[in-house]
Amino acid sequence: ARGITVHLTDHDPAQARTAAAIGAGTDEAPEGQVDLAIVAVPPAHVAATLAEAIGRGVARAYVDVASVKGGPRRELAALGVDVTSYIGTHPMAGKERSGPLAATADLFEGRPWVLTPTRDTDHEVLNLALELVALCKAVPVVMDADAHDRAVALVSHTPQLVSSMVAARLEEADETAVRLCGQGIRDVTRIAASDPRMWVEILSANPGPVADVLAGIASDLEATVDALRGLQSADVEKRRGGAAGIEDVLKRGNAGRVRVPGKHGTAPVAYETIAVLISDEPGELARIFADAGRAGVNIEDVRIEHATGQQAGLVQLMVDPRAAAALTAELRERGWALRQQ
Numbered sequence: 001a002r003g004i005t006v007h008l009t010d011h012d013p014a015q016a017r018t019a020a021a022i023g024a025g026t027d028e029a030p031e032g033q034v035d036l037a038i039v040a041v042p043p044a045h046v047a048a049t050l051a052e053a054i055g056r057g058v059a060r061a062y063v064d065v066a067s068v069k070g071g072p073r074r075e076l077a078a079l080g081v082d083v084t085s086y087i088g089t090h091p092m093a094g095k096e097r098s099g100p101l102a103a104t105a106d107l108f109e110g111r112p113w114v115l116t117p118t119r120d121t122d123h124e125v126l127n128l129a130l131e132l133v134a135l136c137k138a139v140p141v142v143m144d145a146d147a148h149d150r151a152v153a154l155v156s157h158t159p160q161l162v163s164s165m166v167a168a169r170l171e172e173a174d175e176t177a178v179r180l181c182g183q184g185i186r187d188v189t190r191i192a193a194s195d196p197r198m199w200v201e202i203l204s205a206n207p208g209p210v211a212d213v214l215a216g217i218a219s220d221l222e223a224t225v226d227a228l229r230g231l232q233s234a235d236v237e238k239r240r241g242g243a244a245g246i247e248d249v250l251k252r253g254n255a256g257r258v259r260v261p262g263k264h265g266t267a268p269v270a271y272e273t274i275a276v277l278i279s280d281e282p283g284e285l286a287r288i289f290a291d292a293g294r295a296g297v298n299i300e301d302v303r304i305e306h307a308t309g310q311q312a313g314l315v316q317l318m319v320d321p322r323a324a325a326a327l328t329a330e331l332r333e334r335g336w337a338l339r340q341q
């Protein structure tokens, strides 16, 4: 879409063919050297893939996009590869699904894309990597590789494990309990659907920092179990202590949550939510979005809640508070049933 020719290659040619078929580029080999090679293989194969490509001189510059940065850099050094033409990078955007069919063209828009140049990095190479980030409309963030790995342990790798652990409780759960799943558990467990093979690779490349964050959570868990046991006690003092313990963890959670940046990496925006009842029929969502467009309102975020056992759902449209009145009026006029939030 930005006028760049993209050549795709994969050790499984069917993957490259599928990606080419949905418009990601061509699976034909380039003639001669390309400007930039982007290595998007599992973390354990990054160093070997780069070493081979750099050895053949396939590109003027090289980046990888693996979710960990320290390990691949050390492996490259151990292989004795000249890294002046390489920058380790990591776009902080992804899906719980892998493979070309999970891709979307706007995945990186407005998302942080970490670049980890060193003193050895050639300036022209850094400029090419920055151009790639700009073409994908992402936001460049320059970091040291090990600082990056500690940061993603906190904001990505540990959350993946915690989500999996919560979802794991459901495996043996009674069907009557599972039927009651609402939006809360859907939010907490979305990434539990991720590919275990990819995550074993990511966690194997960042075990120390993830274990440190998880140990902190384990101590919170222990204190919370004690607090809940206190709440079960006949002793008034123990019940009071238990309630205070629970309140403490919930309040610290509130304080952490407000620090999570909004969609475009800027300060979080308080959107107004407009809830619309829809029937579970093809085209309903498209109709709502078209009506919002007619009112000139940009939908910042959207959530859909399905009612169990009913052919209906609730769509929550998150919009700039200044646009909420216009959207409400337009939707009412067009016959939509709105629900109070």
Ligand SMILES: NC(=O)c1ccc[n+]([C@@H]2O[C@H](COP(=O)([O-])OP(=O)(O)OC[C@H]3O[C@@H](n4cnc5c(N)ncnc54)[C@H](O)[C@@H]3O)[C@@H](O)[C@H]2O)c1
Binding pocket: 009, 010, 011, 012, 015, 040, 041, 042, 043, 045, 049, 065, 066, 067, 068, 090, 091, 092, 093, 094, 095, 096, 097, 098, 099, 100, 198, 202
């Ligand atoms: N999925 C995400 O959310 C996400 C986000 C940011 C970064 N990443 C990183 O991107 C990289 C790729 O992840 P993905 O989700 O695109 O996985 P994916 O499974 O969709 O793609 C990986 C591809 O690499 C190919 N491959 C494996 N070994 C190879 C080798 N030695 N040579 C050539 N090709 C090889 C596989 O056949 C596969 O097609 C990983 O390093 C991951 O950490 C993933």
Ligand SMILES: O=C(O)C(=O)C[C@]1(C(=O)O)C=C[C@@H](O)C=C1
Binding pocket: 066, 067, 091, 092, 093, 094, 095, 096, 097, 155, 156, 157, 191
């Ligand atoms: O949101 C998701 O589904 C992701 O998998 C995204 C996510 C993340 O944790 O933010 C996961 C791993 C990648 O390294 C980068 C992004």
